[in-house]
Amino acid sequence: MKILLLMKTVPDTTNAKIDPETNNLIRDGVKTIINPSDLCGLKFALNVKEQVDEDVEISVLTMGPPSAEKFLRECIQMGAEEAYLLEGLEFKGSDTIATSYALSEAAKSIGDFDIIFAGDQTMDGDTGQVGSQVAENLGMNQVTYITDINYVDGEYEVKRNIGEGVETVKIKAPFVATALKGSVNKPSKFALKRSKIAKEKEIHDLTAESVGLDLDKIGQKGSLTIVKDLSAPEKSETGIIIDEGSAEENVNKMIDILVGKKLLV
Ligand SMILES: Cc1cc2nc3c(=O)[nH]c(=O)nc-3n(C[C@H](O)[C@H](O)[C@H](O)COP(=O)(O)OP(=O)(O)OC[C@H]3O[C@@H](n4cnc5c(N)ncnc54)[C@H](O)[C@@H]3O)c2cc1C
Structure with missing residues (x-):
């Protein structure tokens, strides 16, 4: 069984500054972390791995700068087996449509996944669109805002926070699940004593070319979003x-x- 986690690195700040010229977030000089809800997704993946009676391989995929490698290694230390870094200047300026296209194609190039976990939304872009867009692109069912997942008799019982209450749904693999931030304790970096494995593990490099991406569908060219104005509240x-x-x-x-x-x- 194969599980994929979509993981994004984000600036560790709620006071992100905006570049007045480009209206984009200024990311330089700000400490970077793994997006918190993505760590919930990793925890759910590890829980599923413990519950099913078959071999489970958890892979992590991020589209980001080379510095994201450190965080992929953290995911390996926390229990993931394989890590993929999709990077290149061609991705600069990608909005969620372009990002989701690139991630979906990258996932396809890695293999067939039974479950793809993503966070519900990121701390920086904050759109909450990518998980669902990837599910649409890959033609997979999706279950969003999950707070718990358990393997029961060949299917998955999933709890979703729907605002006014908690909904329990049953779903069969393959599917995409987005994890609600704060729904579960993040996995520990030290619990599994995997720091040596994490240090030595090969990180698989992916590029637009190796994945076979259409360059018109990524970066600014592939982005339908035009940010007309941005200001602090x-x-x-x-x-x-x-x-x-x-x-x-x-x-x-x-x-x-x-x-x-x-x-x-
Ligand atoms: C016009 C425009 C230009 C932009 N230019 C840039 C730029 O140059 N550089 C830049 O870094 N950002 C840029 N962005 C932001 C970028 O589009 C978003 O960060 C990206 O689309 C993800 O959106 P989000 O952060 O809202 O993710 P959400 O939809 O809130 O994320 C939900 C989940 O999807 C997964 N996910 C999201 N993004 C990634 C990723 N990259 N890799 C793996 N998993 C992921 C994670 O599991 C995450 O928790 C730009 C945005 C716009 C609108």
Whole structure:
């Protein structure tokens, strides 16, 4: 049985800065981490591996810069067997359509997967589109926002957080599952004592050429999204504490403020 995890490296910040010229995120100089919900996906993959009675190989695929290799090795240390890095300048400027196309084709070039895990969304791009788009591209069923998965009598019982409650669905492989951030404890880097394996393991390099990608479908050329404008959200005003005067003075002060803001006439 073969499982694939889609893993993206992201800047470890909730205060990402935007380049005013290009309207893209500025990633330089910011600490990088594995996107948190992708680690949940890895944990679910490891859980499935423990439950099924057959050999399971977990592979990890990322489309990113060469520096992502370090994080692929972390995934191997946490229990994945194989790691694939899809990289090249041709991917610069890719939106989610182009990214999903590249990831889907890369997955096809690696092999047939029974389950593909992805995170529900990333901390930087934050669109939550890639997992579902990959499922569509590969013609696979999909189950999103999962919080638990168990192998029961040849199929998978999956819990999904649907906002108002938790839905339990049964699904047969092959399928794509997107893991909800925070749904499960991330796997430990040290539990399996695999640091030597992780250090020495060959990382498989993939390129647009080796995967056979259509260059018109990746990078800026293949991206349908045009970011017209981007700005930081306006800071909402913090509350005002009026407690210095007498009760009457404070009430009058409050009335003045409300009248000033045209909230009271
Ligand atoms: C016009 C435009 C230009 C852009 N240019 C660049 C650029 O030059 N460089 C750049 O880094 N980004 C760029 N981006 C951002 C890039 O498109 C997104 O990061 C990418 O499409 C994934 O979208 P997301 O982060 O919202 O993923 P989501 O859809 O929120 O991710 C869901 C899940 O999909 C999987 N996933 C997502 N991306 C990857 C990946 N790359 N590899 C493996 N798994 C993945 C992960 O499991 C993730 O948790 C650009 C975006 C736009 C709109």
